[in-house]
Amino acid sequence: xxxxxxxxxxxxxxxxxxxxxxxxxxxxxxxxxxxxxxxxxxxxxxxxxxxxxxxxxxxxxxxxxxxxxxxxxxxxxxxxxxxxxxxxxxxxxxxxxxxxxxxxxxxxxxxxxxxxxxxxxxxxxxxxxxxxxxxxxxxxxxxxxxxxxxxxxxxxxxxxxxxxxxxxxxxxxxxxxxxxxxxxxxxxxxxxxxxxxxxxxxxxxxxxxxxxxxxxxxxxxxxxxxxxxxxxxxxxxxxxxxxxxxxxxxxxxxxxxxxxxxxxxxxxxxxxxxxxxxxxxxxxxxxxxxxxxxxxxxxxxxxxxxxxxxxxxxxx
Amino acid sequence: xxxxxxxxxxxxxxxxxxxxxxxxxxxxxxxxxxxxxxxxxxxxxxxxxxxxxxxxxxxxxxxxxxxxxxxxxxxxxxxxxxxxxxxxxxxxxxxxxxxxxxxxxxxxxxxxxxxxxxxxxxxxxxxxxxxxxxxxxxxxxxxxxxxxxxxxxxxxxxxxxxxxxxxxxxxxxxxxxxxxxxxxxxxxxxxxxxxxxxxxxxxxxxxxxxxxxxxxxxxxxxxxxxxxxxxxxxxxxxxxxxxxxxxxxxxxxxxxxxxxxxxxxxxxxxx
Numbered sequence: 001x002x003x004x005x006x007x008x009x010x011x012x013x014x015x016x017x018x019x020x021x022x023x024x025x026x027x028x029x030x031x032x033x034x035x036x037x038x039x040x041x042x043x044x045x046x047x048x049x050x051x052x053x054x055x056x057x058x059x060x061x062x063x064x065x066x067x068x069x070x071x072x073x074x075x076x077x078x079x080x081x082x083x084x085x086x087x088x089x090x091x092x093x094x095x096x097x098x099x100x101x102x103x104x105x106x107x108x109x110x111x112x113x114x115x116x117x118x119x120x121x122x123x124x125x126x127x128x129x130x131x132x133x134x135x136x137x138x139x140x141x142x143x144x145x146x147x148x149x150x151x152x153x154x155x156x157x158x159x160x161x162x163x164x165x166x167x168x169x170x171x172x173x174x175x176x177x178x179x180x181x182x183x184x185x186x187x188x189x190x191x192x193x194x195x196x197x198x199x200x201x202x203x204x205x206x207x208x209x210x211x212x213x214x215x216x217x218x219x220x221x222x223x224x225x226x227x228x229x230x231x232x233x234x235x236x237x238x239x240x241x242x243x244x245x246x247x248x249x250x251x252x253x254x255x256x257x258x259x260x261x262x263x264x265x266x267x268x269x270x271x272x273x274x275x276x277x278x279x280x281x282x283x284x285x286x287x288x289x290x291x292x293x294x295x296x297x298x299x300x301x302x303x304x305x306x307x308x309x310x311x312x313x314x315x316x
Numbered sequence: 317x318x319x320x321x322x323x324x325x326x327x328x329x330x331x332x333x334x335x336x337x338x339x340x341x342x343x344x345x346x347x348x349x350x351x352x353x354x355x356x357x358x359x360x361x362x363x364x365x366x367x368x369x370x371x372x373x374x375x376x377x378x379x380x381x382x383x384x385x386x387x388x389x390x391x392x393x394x395x396x397x398x399x400x401x402x403x404x405x406x407x408x409x410x411x412x413x414x415x416x417x418x419x420x421x422x423x424x425x426x427x428x429x430x431x432x433x434x435x436x437x438x439x440x441x442x443x444x445x446x447x448x449x450x451x452x453x454x455x456x457x458x459x460x461x462x463x464x465x466x467x468x469x470x471x472x473x474x475x476x477x478x479x480x481x482x483x484x485x486x487x488x489x490x491x492x493x494x495x496x497x498x499x500x501x502x503x504x505x506x507x508x509x510x511x512x513x514x515x516x517x518x519x520x521x522x523x524x525x526x527x528x529x530x531x532x533x534x535x536x537x538x539x540x541x542x543x544x545x546x547x548x549x550x551x552x553x554x555x556x557x558x559x560x561x562x563x564x565x566x567x568x569x570x571x572x573x574x575x576x577x578x579x580x581x582x583x584x585x586x587x
Contacts, residue, residue: 020445020446020449040449041449043445043476046472046475046476046479048472048475048476050438050469051472051473051475051476052438053438054435054438054439054441054469054473055438055439055442055445055476057442058438058439058443058444058445058446059442059443059446060442061428061439061442061443061446062373062442062446062447063446064446064449081432082438082469085429086435086438089420089429091420
């Protein structure tokens with residue numbers, strides 16, 4: 001994802017001279033091409049995230065289009081008040097890009113896990129929260145974010161995420177993308193969990209259940225039209241995120257559900273639990289510890305489907 | 317405007333600030349009184365700006381990072397012609413555009429909504445960087461409080477600006493020796509403050525923050541030819557201009573009653 005980001009950003013910087021890139025002393029070599037082509041439009045702001053956000057705000061106020069980039073855990077929680085006051089309060093076109101969302105940096109320990117950030121940022125007025133599902137969506141999201149007239153938080157994984165979209169889909173902020181058709185179950189995935197959600201749908205298909213997969217790349221604003229359609233048609237809807245079940249994407253959908261009359265579907269949330277992870281291991285290991293696997297998601301969906309009675313009616 | 321005329325203006329501004337604090341029962345009066353000369357020097361002599369074209373890209377920027385002194389900025393902007401003085405009479409009333417601390421775009425001439433400390437300098441550094449990239453020669457002055465120098469974000473910005481050789485940004489510290497609940501040099505080890513800025517790579521000065529000529533001399537020479545950002549440690553007196561408020565930190569929160577307003581204005585030669 002990060003390579004797709006750097007590549008697309010470099011392409012956009014060639015088109016728009018207002019673009020400036022601020023980095024929190026990461027991305028060694030990642031931005032070599034960008035820096036070579038646009039040396040005056042890059043600032044390594046050092047390991048000083050609060051200041052970097054203020055600098056981004058100051059450049060945006062002056063008519064530039066800043067992107068502030070660093071590790072996801074730091075560009076969110078570390079400088080939340082600067083994001084709130086400098087960027088959101090002033091409704092500035094600042095794009096915050098966090099690399100290593102969720103459990104991407106599992107092996108680096110709890111300081112680098114980032115499973116509360118969606119909750120933090122979606123609370124802020126004027127903020128748009130985008131979690132692209134694959135490298136293709138990253139490119140589209142960067143373009144959309146840099147054309148958006150207000151603050152955007154772009155939450156990336158790291159590198160090596162598989163491509164899900166064979167061709168670039170239509171991409172609009174706030175409009176989710178149906179990746180795979182389905183019927184009684186709908187898997188709403190945000191961000192880096194998209195390939196896992198697709199694999200879960202494949203596992204469900206082997207059980208005779210057709211599960212729709214939606215890349216819900218924009219957590220804020222929610223695609224309420226799609227939610228309304230899905231919740232009136234399906235029996236089971238699962239939100240899937242590499243983030244806490246508290247306050248993130250699932251929490252956001254749950255808030256929406258409480259205000260809607262007459263929905264058919266039951267909502268289940270898949271995400272990390274309300275705890276820190278205190279052990280070594282790579283992202284796959286950490287995901288397994290929280291049930292963020294295709295098998296665990298399929299199992300949860302089947303259980304909810306059976307409890308709802310919908311599956312029995314189909315006479316399996 | 318001559319310096320004696322600016323001194324008269326400073327007394328008028330102080331009188332208005334005292335009246336506003338009394339009428340709205342708002343705190344931070346003493347914090348506004350310490351920075352009056354800095355604002356007068358900036359808005360009536362140093363800053364290149366046009367109140368009729370308040371958002372011209374080439375204008376000099378002035379950021380009141382110590383947002384709790386908002387009334388001082390409101391009065392300066394109104395008196396300088398950015399908006400009608402009558403708006404000052406609505407200060408802090410329910411629904412007024414003029415809150416105790418400024419919100420974004422509340423009045424023409426306001427560069428940054430502040431109130432939380434440690435935000436102005438990072439934003440000012442960003443504005444200076446943008447100006448250089450855009451080929452504009454504008455300068456950015458950031459007025460901070462000494463208490464604000466407690467904030468880590470201020471020192472993050474202090475580290476970045478010299479590294480980027482942003483010599484058109486200036487930090488002015490209203491060093492009135494007090495913060496909310498005590499002496500600013502006892503709560504945190506601020507002293508020696510000018511030397512700290514110097515050590516961080518800033519071209520740094522110490523001035524009497526109530527001496528208009530001294531302030532103008534140093535502020536007008538930003539950039540100063542050193543290639544470095546400029547730090548101006550302005551030694552001030554909290555509550556300056558009113559004998560019973562000067563250097564008495566009770567006036568960080570206290571609002572004057574009618575009798576105190578009358579006595580203060582008498583001292584300022586406004587009655």
